[in-house]
Amino acid sequence: MAVEKLRKEETLEMRRRLIGQSCRLFYSDDPVKIVRARGQYLFDENGERYLDCISNVHHVGHCHPSITAAAAAQMDLLNTNARFLHDNIVTYADRLAATLPEKLCVFYFVNSGSEANDLALRLAQQYTQHEDVIVLDHAYHGHLMSLIDISPYKFRKLAGQKEWVHVAPLPDTYRGTYGEDHPNPGQAYADTVKDLIEEVHRKGRKISAFFAESLPSVGGQIILPQGYSTKVAEYVRSAGGVFVADEVQTGFGRVGSHFWAFQLHGEGFCPDIVTMGKPMGNGHPLACVATTVEIAGAFTANGVEYFNTFGGNPVSCAVGLALLDVIEKEDLRGNALRVGAHLKHLLTKIQTRHRVIGDVRGVGLFVGVELVTDRERKTPATETAARVVKRLKEEDKICISTDGPWESVVKFKPPMCFSMEDAELVVQCIDRILTDMEASDS
Numbered sequence: 001m002a003v004e005k006l007r008k009e010e011t012l013e014m015r016r017r018l019i020g021q022s023c024r025l026f027y028s029d030d031p032v033k034i035v036r037a038r039g040q041y042l043f044d045e046n047g048e049r050y051l052d053c054i055s056n057v058h059h060v061g062h063c064h065p066s067i068t069a070a071a072a073a074q075m076d077l078l079n080t081n082a083r084f085l086h087d088n089i090v091t092y093a094d095r096l097a098a099t100l101p102e103k104l105c106v107f108y109f110v111n112s113g114s115e116a117n118d119l120a121l122r123l124a125q126q127y128t129q130h131e132d133v134i135v136l137d138h139a140y141h142g143h144l145m146s147l148i149d150i151s152p153y154k155f156r157k158l159a160g161q162k163e164w165v166h167v168a169p170l171p172d173t174y175r176g177t178y179g180e181d182h183p184n185p186g187q188a189y190a191d192t193v194k195d196l197i198e199e200v201h202r203k204g205r206k207i208s209a210f211f212a213e214s215l216p217s218v219g220g221q222i223i224l225p226q227g228y229s230t231k232v233a234e235y236v237r238s239a240g241g242v243f244v245a246d247e248v249q250t251g252f253g254r255v256g257s258h259f260w261a262f263q264l265h266g267e268g269f270c271p272d273i274v275t276m277g278k279p280m281g282n283g284h285p286l287a288c289v290a291t292t293v294e295i296a297g298a299f300t301a302n303g304v305e306y307f308n309t310f311g312g313n314p315v316s317c318a319v320g321l322a323l324l325d326v327i328e329k330e331d332l333r334g335n336a337l338r339v340g341a342h343l344k345h346l347l348t349k350i351q352t353r354h355r356v357i358g359d360v361r362g363v364g365l366f367v368g369v370e371l372v373t374d375r376e377r378k379t380p381a382t383e384t385a386a387r388v389v390k391r392l393k394e395e396d397k398i399c400i401s402t403d404g405p406w407e408s409v410v411k412f413k414p415p416m417c418f419s420m421e422d423a424e425l426v427v428q429c430i431d432r433i434l435t436d437m438e439a440s441d442s
């Protein structure tokens with residue numbers, strides 16, 4: 001049992017005083033103080049258990065004993081940096097390579113998704129000798145200045161769009177220009193990127209990279225239409241650019257059927273650069289960039305060393321290796337597939353009773369429920385989504401969050417050990433809350 005050092009009110013008062021207020025808390029009106037966790041469960045200072053539908057970082061379950069043991073054993077033995085020759089970094093890179101298409105065979109280890117995306121940007125610009133970047137609307141790729149610049153989700157609230165950044169429409173077949181009823185939404189959305197490239201060329205500029213999450217999560221748990229990525233890659237490469245897949249949220253088997261979400265986009269599709277982070281170390285700061293021999297070669301050719309103090313250290317790599325073992329041993333991809341399908345089925349069933357549920361979408365344990373005040377106009381039901389999240393926490397001890405441009409998508413991204421019973425419980429609770437809200441609103 002964890003020992004609590006401060007009363008909750010004291011922790012909160014110190015947090016307000018000592019920690020920058022732009023670092024926000026979940027449930028800021030009445031935050032939860034979590035003192036320990038296991039699997040998909042969080043425990044507060046009173047021993048109250050919360051079901052965790054938020055923590056995609058704690059991929060194989062909070063405080064998994066195999067991960068803890070691997071980290072402790074390596075920490076006890078050695079923790080140098082990647083300038084010393086060591087087995088862990090190469091063994092780990094080799095294991096990661098086995099999950100990726102053959103051409104993605106060179107790795108750079110870093111400490112966060114932001115570091116990975118910043119390096120991806122450097123690699124792309126160095127290899128292509130072009131500057132400009134195309135990103136999807138509402139995207140978020142990290143907190144460094146370089147990434148705020150390519151994250152419409154952030155730069156729209158700040159200094160605005162840089163001249164080297166170009167925003168393509170989010171290929172959202174629920175509320176975007178081309179819906180499910182379009183004969184080929186993948187091609188239609190890819191053509192918007194083609195048009196954008198032509199516009200960039202007319203300005204005398206050149207594309208270095210197209211950057212996108214393989215499943216846009218911050219954009220609202222979006223499933224890209226079939227054929228989109230393949231076509232975009234073709235257009236971007238013929239403009240001399242590279243395709244960067246941000247797998248920071250979606251990688252490591254979350255989609256169930258595949259290890260990487262970009263693999264959902266078809267056998268023949270392969271990005272030029274893949275960035276990974278969050279789930280990679282189960283909470284330990286571990287992230288990575290995978291790329292091709294040619295791109296890595298161009299980066300080496302600039303003659304400047306890439307040194308990252310903590311990236312790829314023996315402890316991080318031991319943690320990463322242990323995580324890969326757990327995914328396999330516990331068949332967590334199979335679990336994501338089965339539980340995710342059940343969850344989607346249950347949510348679709350309650351959609352027939354609640355008009356506020358506009359759309360249910362997802363793959364594996366990457367699921368979104370989009371709430372709307374009116375199904376025809378698809379007006380975002382932001383307030384309802386916030387009320388559902390609050391009531392789930394207060395009445396049912398379930399932690400869940402919202403996302404999307406209007407915070408109207410209730411987002412499931414739980415640890416991969418999430419069970420059938422967990423899925424049933426959450427859907428039952430959402431059903432009860434919506435029924436109750438409909439009764440009191442009528």
Ligand SMILES: Cc1ncc(COP(=O)(O)O)c(C=O)c1O
Nearest residue numbers: 112113114140141142248249277
């Ligand atoms: C899609 C995506 N890319 C990159 C990042 C940045 O990762 P980090 O917070 O580890 O720097 C995030 C973080 O939320 C993310 O969601």
